[in-house]
Amino acid sequence: MDKLLFVIGASSDMGCAAIKEVGGQYRTVVAHYLHMNEKLQALKDELGGRLVLVQADLSVEEQVYALIHAVEEQGIPDHILHFPAPICNNQKFHKIKWDVFQKEMDISLKSFVLIGQALLPQMAKRGSGKVILMLSYVVSHIAPAYCSNYVVTKYAMLGLMRALATEYAGKGITVNGISPAWVNTKYIANQPDILIRQNEAASPTGQLLEVTDIVPSIRFLLSDGADCITGQNLTISCGTVSYTHLRAHETRSNLV
Numbered sequence: 364m365d366k367l368l369f370v371i372g373a374s375s376d377m378g379c380a381a382i383k384e385v386g387g388q389y390r391t392v393v394a395h396y397l398h399m400n401e402k403l404q405a406l407k408d409e410l411g412g413r414l415v416l417v418q419a420d421l422s423v424e425e426q427v428y429a430l431i432h433a434v435e436e437q438g439i440p441d442h443i444l445h446f447p448a449p450i451c452n453n454q455k456f457h458k459i460k461w462d463v464f465q466k467e468m469d470i471s472l473k474s475f476v477l478i479g480q481a482l483l484p485q486m487a488k489r490g491s492g493k494v495i496l497m498l499s500y501v502v503s504h505i506a507p508a509y510c511s512n513y514v515v516t517k518y519a520m521l522g523l524m525r526a527l528a529t530e531y532a533g534k535g536i537t538v539n540g541i542s543p544a545w546v547n548t549k550y551i552a553n554q555p556d557i558l559i560r561q562n563e564a565a566s567p568t569g570q571l572l573e574v575t576d577i578v579p580s581i582r583f584l585l586s587d588g589a590d591c592i593t594g595q596n597l598t599i600s601c602g603t604v605s606y607t608h609l610r611a612h613e614t615r616s617n618l619v
Contacts, residue, residue: 367438368392369482371421371430371474372446374403376548377497380574381444381581382406386414389441393434395419421447421474422466431481439485442585443494445475448516452553453509464512471516472523479527487534493585496524498540503598521596528594537593539584544600547571566603576601 366389372378373394379402386392386406393415396403407414415437419430434440448471454463475496486492499517501507506514521540528538545551545562547570563570577599583589584597 365390366441368442368444369395369434369440370444370446371395371478372448372497373416374398374400375446375448375550376402376574377546377577378444378446379403379406380578381446382410382414384578385582385585386410389413391415391437393417393437393440395421395430395447397421422469424473424477427474427477428481431478434482435485439489440482441486441492443478443482443492444497444581445478445495446497447471447474448497448513448550450550450553451510451513453555453558455509456511459512464515467512467516468519472519475520475523483527483531483536486536487531490535492531492536493589494527494536494538495581495584496520496538496540498524498542498596500542500544500598500600500603503542503596504544504600504603524596525594532593537584537589539589539593540596541577541580541584542596542598543572543577544598544603545571546577547573566601568601572599572601 368386368389368391370378370382370392373382374396378394382392382394383406391413392410394403395417397418397420403416407416417430417433419426421427449467483492498521499513501514502517502521524538524540531538544566545559551559559571580597580599584592
């Protein structure tokens with residue numbers, strides 16, 4: 364119970380769900396957010412002083428350092444969850460300006476590079492810790508078109524996760540990733556309805572994942588039972604890859 368959880372991107376649907384799932388197990392939960400919302404406020408009402416809210420724009424380096432300082436005031440984190448990503452907007456590659464790539468990399472990748480460089484050595488000195496990075500189904504499946512900035516960032520996060528897992532394996536710290544297929548959250552609010560329907564059809568369940576399908580895996584990777592798991596990217600898709608391949612095989616068979 365005497366542990367500190369640091370959640371980056373806590374105002375996301377996934378961040379709020381994760382805190383609701385595991386927050387009660389910690390002495391303190393430091394929750395980073397950009398915009399306050401009803402879900403995060405409800406968690407504050409529920410957890411009271413155990414939930415420390417810190418606002419920061421992760422695209423601004425000075426604010427990231429201020430966030431790090433706010434966490435250090437509470438202690439050295441035992442566990443870190445990293446969820447932040449700008450809402451996905453589809454656009455053809457040749458029309459995406461570099462500043463779109465840069466902002467996505469700053470919010471998702473650079474933020475954790477700076478946070479990790481500050482906090483991981485302290486966690487290593489203590490000799491324990493767990494880190495989970497939110498990746499994406501795209502790093503273990505065919506990359507979708509019209510969101511190259513998102514795909515590039517997630518592959519960079521995958522590389523960082525694996526590099527850190529190797530570097531800190533002998534220091535008591537596990538670093539893992541979670542890669543869900545499409546999840547029914549505000550993150551996909553700007554996606555065309557036809558793409559949502561296509562992703563529903565690609566799943567054996569006929570529907571998108573919900574955050575409640577993801578958080579049990581987060582709980583497990585933070586548990587003592589996952590002490591020997593590191594450098595792994597856990598895909599959560601209800602078997603979408605296998606199902607899609609099966610459907611394609613059936614289609615080809617019918618054409619023969």
